[in-house]
Amino acid sequence: MADAIEIAARVRSGSVTAVDIVEQHLAAIAKREPEIHAFNLVLAEQARARAHEVDAMVAAGRDPGPLAGVPIALKDNMCTRGVPTTCSSKILAGWKPPYDATVVSKLAAAGAVVIGKTNLDEFAMGSSTENSAFGPTRNPHDITRVPGGSSGGSAAAVSAGFASLGLGSDTGGSIRQPAALCGVVGVKPTYGYVSRYGLIAFASSLDQIGPFANSVADAALLLDVIGGHDPMDSTSIPLTHPALLDVVGQGAEGLRVGRITDLPDGADPDVTERLELAFDALRAAGATIVDVQVPAFEFGLTAYYLIGPAEASSNLARYDGVRYGLRVDAADTNAMYGVTRAAGFGDEVKRRIMLGTYALSAGYYDAYYGKALKVRRLIHDEFERAYQRADVLLTPTSPSVAFPFGAKGDNPLAMYLCDVYTIPANLTGHPGMSVPFGTGAADLPVGVQVLAGTLCEPQMFRAAAALERALS
Ligand code: GLN
Numbered sequence: 001m002a003d004a005i006e007i008a009a010r011v012r013s014g015s016v017t018a019v020d021i022v023e024q025h026l027a028a029i030a031k032r033e034p035e036i037h038a039f040n041l042v043l044a045e046q047a048r049a050r051a052h053e054v055d056a057m058v059a060a061g062r063d064p065g066p067l068a069g070v071p072i073a074l075k076d077n078m079c080t081r082g083v084p085t086t087c088s089s090k091i092l093a094g095w096k097p098p099y100d101a102t103v104v105s106k107l108a109a110a111g112a113v114v115i116g117k118t119n120l121d122e123f124a125m126g127s128s129t130e131n132s133a134f135g136p137t138r139n140p141h142d143i144t145r146v147p148g149g150s151s152g153g154s155a156a157a158v159s160a161g162f163a164s165l166g167l168g169s170d171t172g173g174s175i176r177q178p179a180a181l182c183g184v185v186g187v188k189p190t191y192g193y194v195s196r197y198g199l200i201a202f203a204s205s206l207d208q209i210g211p212f213a214n215s216v217a218d219a220a221l222l223l224d225v226i227g228g229h230d231p232m233d234s235t236s237i238p239l240t241h242p243a244l245l246d247v248v249g250q251g252a253e254g255l256r257v258g259r260i261t262d263l264p265d266g267a268d269p270d271v272t273e274r275l276e277l278a279f280d281a282l283r284a285a286g287a288t289i290v291d292v293q294v295p296a297f298e299f300g301l302t303a304y305y306l307i308g309p310a311e312a313s314s315n316l317a318r319y320d321g322v323r324y325g326l327r328v329d330a331a332d333t334n335a336m337y338g339v340t341r342a343a344g345f346g347d348e349v350k351r352r353i354m355l356g357t358y359a360l361s362a363g364y365y366d367a368y369y370g371k372a373l374k375v376r377r378l379i380h381d382e383f384e385r386a387y388q389r390a391d392v393l394l395t396p397t398s399p400s401v402a403f404p405f406g407a408k409g410d411n412p413l414a415m416y417l418c419d420v421y422t423i424p425a426n427l428t429g430h431p432g433m434s435v436p437f438g439t440g441a442a443d444l445p446v447g448v449q450v451l452a453g454t455l456c457e458p459q460m461f462r463a464a465a466a467l468e469r470a471l472s
Contacts, residue, residue: 004070004164004218008111011069014058018051018069022113025071028161029115037137038147038157040076040086042116047071050113057111064111067225072107073163075154076117077124078209079198080104087200088132089122091344092325101198102233103167103209103226110225115163118153122346123316124174124202126150127418128408131348136405139182141444145402148178148418151212155182158212165222166212171202172304173397173422175210176434180397180447183436185219185464187211188422190455191429192237194223195230203311204235206304206426216435216465220244223457237455247458252466253286255459258390261291264298264420267399270440275396278437278448281470282394282463292386292393296379300424301416303379306359306372307427312349313356319344351412380428387430387453392463395421397434397447421449431457435464438471 010016026044033039057064074080077087079097081104086092100108107114121131129137129152139147140160147156151168155178158166168175170188179186187210194209201207209226213219224243230236259279267275279289321327321340328343330336345353359368386393398418408414425432431454434447448467452460 007070008068018054021069022047022051035143036156036160038118038153039116040119047113047115054111066110068111070112071115071163072112073118073154073157073166075120075151075168077200087123088120090133091319095325102195102230106226118157121150122349124150125348125352127415139402145404148181150174152178154212155179158184169209171206172426173419176422177398179434181402183445185213187219187433190431192235193227195233195236197232201315203308216468217248220248220461244461248461248465250462252282255287256390257282257287257289258292258393260294262293267396271396271446274437274446285466290390292390294382296382299375301420303372303375304423306368309352309356310359310369313353376427383428391459393451395449397449401440401444435467
């Protein structure tokens with residue numbers, strides 16, 4: 001039983017217990033987790049205890065909330081009080097956060113049951129989960145292939161039925177791309193829709209938390225729970241968001257669906273074929289297709305690989321061997337910083353820190369970081385113009401289906417290109433989501449990306465739900 005809406009309804013009515021639901025998911029984990037490695041930590045005892053509390057509330061006639069008894073997998077870059085939070089990095093070894101992320105508190109208040117902390121590319125830097133210090137996660141559809149990344153563990157956990165829902169973080173595509181590769185729904189909301197308090201920062205102006213789910217309606221339910229203003233995050237939007245669960249059934253009638261005619265090529269033919277079928281499906285559901293142009297789309301990747309690393313180099317400066325996790329002793333403090341970081345950070349993280357430090361250095365700041373900010377603004381303004389003509393835009397989520405381990409191993413640029421279609425929405429702050437839309441090469445899942453304007457999540461979810469219905 002994987003459907004979160006159904007689980008919550010049945011737990012709330014008392015027709016099934018939260019304890020039974022947790023045991024079913026723990027059994028699925030026991031069976032397949034050894035080959036998938038979705039988790040850094042399975043919280044079996046904590047989940048059982050929490051499920052008992054939920055059942056006790058139901059028995060006492062109190063409502064545990066909209067996610068009553070729903071098992072959820074948390075990406076291991078979200079702080080959980082007293083529970084190790086690693087970012088899949090050796091540098092955080094042994095660190096236990098003294099507080100919960102806002103999303104974690106909101107899940108608890110809604111009756112959800114956290115079942116474990118999931119694997120990721122170290123500090124969320126990567127597109128395959130191969131950059132984890134604890135070994136890769138495998139794609140449940142084909143264990144010789146990557147699940148995507150960086151939230152590969154949460155995507156795989158939901159896809160394999162280890163959890164009904166998952167949370168990931170998306171800085172350049174890290175929710176949408178693994179969702180596409182694992183055949184689940186993944187949403188990056190508008191920047192500021194969900195609080196980042198307690199999300200370990202990668203690139204603060206791009207990072208956003210969002211849901212993984214087996215259906216568009218389940219994703220809406222989860223986003224309704226975790227969204228909303230939080231005074232602990234100064235970039236969170238001070239508004240109450242409309243309930244997305246109420247709009248998913250509204251259909252695509254009258255929606256203007258944009259086709260970006262100058263989209264960068266590079267997507268495989270099996271992926272573009274599915275995208276064409278998605279346009280057809282929305283047209284058949286009563287939407288109109290309009291052409292739009294976003295000429296600066298292709299510069300998104302370049303701007304991202306200056307802005308992202310620049311912010312990362314600043315954010316990661318706090319891991320100094322003093323305040324968190326690992327310390328490697330050395331003769332003096334400066335030497336200790338050096339050897340701790342050399343031992344604690346993996347190659348990709350070091351590459352980002354070097355790129356970012358260079359882009360921000362005196363003499364290069366204007367030429368690299370400053371220029372990238374101008375490109376970011378240009379891309380934003382072009383998308384804003386496109387959204388005057390279209391309510392949503394459709395693109396591929398990922399240029400290809402899941403690829404084999406090691407396929408892009410020695411070539412960072414090939415890996416970076418996985419996110420060519422997802423990165424612009426992080427630069428602009430607009431929402432985007434990936435919906436499974438059939439299969440491509442090797443019978444593997446293909447995702448279609450639905451993009452929308454600022455706070456236009458309702459239109460985005462309507463289009464996504466219409467795509468989902470077209471397949472059923
Ligand atoms: N793959 C991209 C990167 O490595 C995006 C990662 C993310 O969204 N966290 O930067």
